[in-house]
Amino acid sequence: MRKCSTANLDALLRTIAENASLYLPVDGTDGRAHFTKWEDGVKMSDALNTVRSAKDFFFPQTENLMDFKVEGKTIEIIDTREECEDFVIFGVRACDVRSFDILDRVFLVDPVDTYYKNRREHGIIVSMACTRPSETCFCRTFGIDAANPGGDIVCYKEEDAWYFDALTEKGQALLSKLESLTEECDTAAVDAQKDLIRERMDKLPLADLTADAFGGDKLNTYFNAPEWKSLSQSCLGCGTCTFVCPTCQCYDIKDFKTNKGVQRFRCWDSCMYSDFTKMAHGNNRTSQLERFRQRFMHKLVYFPANNEGIFGCVGCGRCLSRCPISMNIVKVMKELGGNA
Amino acid sequence: MNTEALIPVVGVITDIRIDTPDIKTFRVVTPDGKKAFDHKPGQCAMLSIPGVGEAMFSITSSPTNTEYMEFSIKKCGCVTEWLHAAEVGQQITIRGPYGNPFPVDDAFAGKNMLFIAGGVGLAPLRSVINYVRHYRDRYGKVDIVYGSRSKDDLLDYDEILHEWMTDDGIDVHLTIDREQEGWDGHVGFVPNYVKELGFDTDKVAVLCGPPIMIKFTLAGLQELGFDKTQVYTTLELRMKCGIGKCGRCNVGSKYVCKDGPVFRCDELDELPDEY
Amino acid sequence: MQMTEFKPKIVAFCCNWCSYAGADLAGNNRLNYPAEVKIIRVPCSCRVNPMFILRAFQRGADGVILCGCHPGDCHYTSGNYYTRRRMALLFSMLNFLGIEKERTRVEWVSAAEGAKFAATMNDFVAQITALGENKRLEDLRCKK
Amino acid sequence: MQKVTREILLAKAAELLAAGTVNRVLGWKAGEFTYDVTPALFTTAAELEKDFVYGPFSGANFSKYLVKETRRDEGKVLVFLKPCDTYSFNQLLTEHRFDRERVYAVGIPCDGMADIQRIKDQAGDGVSGVECDGDNLIVHTLYDGDKTLAMADCLAERCVNCKSKKHVAYDELIGETGDVIDSHRFDEVEKLEKMTEDERFAFWQNELSRCIRCNACRDVCPACTCEKCVFGNPNSGVENKAISDSFEEKMFHVIRAFHVAGRCTDCGECSRVCPQNIPLHLLNRKFIRDIDNFYDEYQAGAEVGQRAPLVNYKQEDLEPSEAVERSGNNA
Structure with a gap:
């Protein structure tokens, strides 16, 4: 474990930024935290979490896949992939760190998504423990320990100092570059913080929420449950929950005609949208109930069925605070699972 | 970095056959005249026209055809409309193959085969039928029931008349929905015709057609004593990536593009009723 | 140092019944107006919905001008009155977003006003040339 | 002006359900915390008693839901409309977007709704509950105890700049209607x-x-x-x-x-x-x-x-x- 005095943090960030682009949560003009590129003078936000999740770094909202040049009847395909630069995301919370594991299970299984893989290989994650978890937090429901986030380096912020511990080789390599700004230290302060965090986690309003009632084998239990009707009743069919969600990964592939050719790009899509499954001669999910059900069944049943029981939710609470009608996965779990 | 599943290769349309008023069959090869990739019966490929869109089509030609691929495509959306307006020599893009094929070399091996198709549903089955015809000795008796709205809507009619019907050990039963001048064959819907023909249950049945036809034919087959494990079908849903990531064709824990499109009918029972 | 001269791209939506004929008349009378003006014929100025204007900018226009019949002279009685309200609100909104107000214009040009058509276009092109390239309503993908 | 409370609305809804005037109620349903109120349909007095809430977070405008609701041919739906909602109600009627005959509209006065973000900006993250206390809100926080905030400092922007306390449409009014306000919204x-x-x-x-x-x-x-x-x-x-x-x-x-x-x-x-x-x-x-x-x-x-x-x-x-x-x- 290495320790960096709070006074030295700016110098530490500067050193990181010398070798790689550094992103960290910064309060925007709207008063909320967003991941922003660090430069001299930029102050890290104290907010618990960012409005958008950190998935954008590996799976951006839109990205160009390839270009086409079309002339007469002929087509030329231009591979626009480029090796991405190294970057560091600083201050990622435990929930978001876990979301990368979930995205990996989609994008890194065969056939590998090279766009995602490229970014994943060049990204270093510095996670950060949550000393003040919010009322909307329920990461523990999914076995995440906010006191022990994953990533390449984990950090703990105390009043007078920041504590760092490398968890991977990549993290070790970065930490060794910061040796002059950090000093070896014992784990007493960090242990105390971990105890405090766990004590606080115990007291959260959603501390008792469990996902035990859900899992890969629960398709028939819930698919035709009458509760979906009232749960989905006032859903607007917007994409807010999907787009702020760190694990939602559905996408669309579209073509854009530039003035000289065609750009094929992919962009986030939402299973909540009415045209998500629409095809030339029909739509297999015509009601909002079906679309709403798909989103939650995917996270609580279908995803675990294919991934050794791991749920497709990390309990970050973003949908709890952002849904225009305040409908969210916690309400769905409580209503369906009956453990209200 | 080398391969990326989402990046296609260029294909050239070398032949366009008009099958019915709204179905054309396109022959596709790479610009140097080769088959774009190998496939198995029942697999699909993603065809696209830059600027128009990309769509999934089943490969109609048999894998035993090593020179080119064929796609029988019905005009019904923007990509298909564009293709129907295309001329020979037009380049498109192609990527694949996608999905699980029909188990032609294991579950089907040595079996009597019953193929049942409706309309453009013959497209994916043609690949299997011609595969079975190519390796004729590996399979038992073959029955083909094929129906469409009218005589003009029968796909591959020439091939059916002059090749399939003349083959030994293959019985072709054609039907059309309504009486028509110049048609002296059977008239009626496919599910009823299957029941009328009354097949023995010593077969594997392969079904493809409109959802409503599949539903009633399956019920008919069960009445005849067929078990769901003897019946295979192939599904169609909206797809974008073709590799089980974009989430569009997700039904239950399955992705139709990756885990399908071929399903045994008892496997479908494990899926929610959303396809 | 020699700067490449900026040649703006101008899209002019012209009503079929008046300004399009006005453009014809300008041509017949050999009145010059810049080749940078690309005319799009519309059945009435009120056929132009706000999306057309924005799309023209997206596709690389540096200025967009809409020409219709003089108020009171609409071939369809009242189309241009609606155009007038719509464009008043749209242009005001674009300016509210910080888009230069000089980039958009509505002008009433009748079929008999070939000279006015040419003069209007010359003036508008000069105005856009002075203003420079459209940066605030550009789509970078279209400039690649 | 009469203060609208959950009890008053509950009684009105129960009365209209019992009388058969309406067969369902569009209302606000309690959530996990005080502020995450969800629009919901209630069909019985028991359901209402269990989950119906009305308070500083009952801000959702129900007018648009009527488009969908009145297409389901199931008698009348009761809807509570704040003054600003009645304008949307009329506008939708002007555009023939829903069937007026299938709606029973009860106008309710409104002193403005709270914005949870403004509350969190003042009280910090970790708001486990909010209670009304006269003109104040008592905010229970996870880490800093209870905080008292003036409701006026917690109002949503649209309520700070409220344009009208006047109901422009209703079948029945609870309390009194107000006036169009010379607001500072521009x-x-x-x-x-x-x-x-x-x-x-x-x-x-x-x-x-x-x-x-x-x-x-x-x-x-x-x-x-x-x-x-x-x-x-x-x-x-x-x-x-x-x-x-x-x-x-x-x-x-x-x-x-x-x-x-x-x-x-x-x-x-x-x-x-x-x-x-x-x-x-x-x-x-x-x-x-x-x-x-x-x-x-x-x-x-x-x-x-x-x-x-x-x-x-x-x-x-x-x-x-x-x-x-x-x-x-x-x-």
Whole structure:
């Protein structure tokens, strides 16, 4: 474990930024935290979490896949992939760190998504423990320990100092570059913080929420449950929950005609949208109930069925605070699972 | 970095056959005249026209055809409309193959085969039928029931008349929905015709057609004593990536593009009723 | 140092019944107006919905001008009155977003006003040339 | 003025259900915390008793739900309408978007609704509950104990700048209706108008760049009731699910606001639901202000059957060039 005095943090960030682009949560003009590129003078936000999740770094909202040049009847395909630069995301919370594991299970299984893989290989994650978890937090429901986030380096912020511990080789390599700004230290302060965090986690309003009632084998239990009707009743069919969600990964592939050719790009899509499954001669999910059900069944049943029981939710609470009608996965779990 | 599943290769349309008023069959090869990739019966490929869109089509030609691929495509959306307006020599893009094929070399091996198709549903089955015809000795008796709205809507009619019907050990039963001048064959819907023909249950049945036809034919087959494990079908849903990531064709824990499109009918029972 | 001269791209939506004929008349009378003006014929100025204007900018226009019949002279009685309200609100909104107000214009040009058509276009092109390239309503993908 | 409470609304709903006047109630359903109230349908008095809530977070405008609700042929639905909601109600009626015969509207007075974000800005993250105490809110926090905040400091922007306490439509009124208020809702618009073009451009560039195209502003808007939105129509040429270029931010938001210009009642739902806190209401208010200044004062939804300014004209209307000049000098 290495320790960096709070006074030295700016110098530490500067050193990181010398070798790689550094992103960290910064309060925007709207008063909320967003991941922003660090430069001299930029102050890290104290907010618990960012409005958008950190998935954008590996799976951006839109990205160009390839270009086409079309002339007469002929087509030329231009591979626009480029090796991405190294970057560091600083201050990622435990929930978001876990979301990368979930995205990996989609994008890194065969056939590998090279766009995602490229970014994943060049990204270093510095996670950060949550000393003040919010009322909307329920990461523990999914076995995440906010006191022990994953990533390449984990950090703990105390009043007078920041504590760092490398968890991977990549993290070790970065930490060794910061040796002059950090000093070896014992784990007493960090242990105390971990105890405090766990004590606080115990007291959260959603501390008792469990996902035990859900899992890969629960398709028939819930698919035709009458509760979906009232749960989905006032859903607007917007994409807010999907787009702020760190694990939602559905996408669309579209073509854009530039003035000289065609750009094929992919962009986030939402299973909540009415045209998500629409095809030339029909739509297999015509009601909002079906679309709403798909989103939650995917996270609580279908995803675990294919991934050794791991749920497709990390309990970050973003949908709890952002849904225009305040409908969210916690309400769905409580209503369906009956453990209200 | 080398391969990326989402990046296609260029294909050239070398032949366009008009099958019915709204179905054309396109022959596709790479610009140097080769088959774009190998496939198995029942697999699909993603065809696209830059600027128009990309769509999934089943490969109609048999894998035993090593020179080119064929796609029988019905005009019904923007990509298909564009293709129907295309001329020979037009380049498109192609990527694949996608999905699980029909188990032609294991579950089907040595079996009597019953193929049942409706309309453009013959497209994916043609690949299997011609595969079975190519390796004729590996399979038992073959029955083909094929129906469409009218005589003009029968796909591959020439091939059916002059090749399939003349083959030994293959019985072709054609039907059309309504009486028509110049048609002296059977008239009626496919599910009823299957029941009328009354097949023995010593077969594997392969079904493809409109959802409503599949539903009633399956019920008919069960009445005849067929078990769901003897019946295979192939599904169609909206797809974008073709590799089980974009989430569009997700039904239950399955992705139709990756885990399908071929399903045994008892496997479908494990899926929610959303396809 | 020699700067490449900026040649703006101008899209002019012209009503079929008046300004399009006005453009014809300008041509017949050999009145010059810049080749940078690309005319799009519309059945009435009120056929132009706000999306057309924005799309023209997206596709690389540096200025967009809409020409219709003089108020009171609409071939369809009242189309241009609606155009007038719509464009008043749209242009005001674009300016509210910080888009230069000089980039958009509505002008009433009748079929008999070939000279006015040419003069209007010359003036508008000069105005856009002075203003420079459209940066605030550009789509970078279209400039690649 | 009579203070509306949960009990009063509950009694009214139960009475109307029992009398058979309505067979269902559109109301607010309690959530996990005090502030995450969800619009919901209640069909029995028991359901209402269990989950119905009314309080400083019952802000959702129910008018748009009536479009869907009245298509289900199941008798009348009871809807509670705050003064601002009644304008949307009328506007939807003007556009024949729902069946008035299938609705029983109860007008309720409103002193303004709270914005949980404003509360969190003052009390910090970790708000486990909020209670009303006269003109104050008592906020229970996870780490800093209870905090007392003045309700006036917690009001949503749209309520701070409330335009009217008057109900313009109802079958029955609880308490009394108020008056149209001479509000300051255009102050912010005016401030922007007085900026230079460059400043305005920078302002909107910054605000709109946060847009994630979730379409919540569109989907919640009581004026956006097209069956198929132009931005969701693959044949429109502008269909898009994500912002691939900053041009698209501007296009989407200008067109969204333009499509409701003259029909927007300024209910403020767009800004309320925006997950990225973009002040979308400023675009709508700009149109309202321009319409008032260029033509005649117009309040969408004030009466049923009004002719909207964009489907109307006068021979002496001002020219677009004058409009742009004038809009900069509206004051």
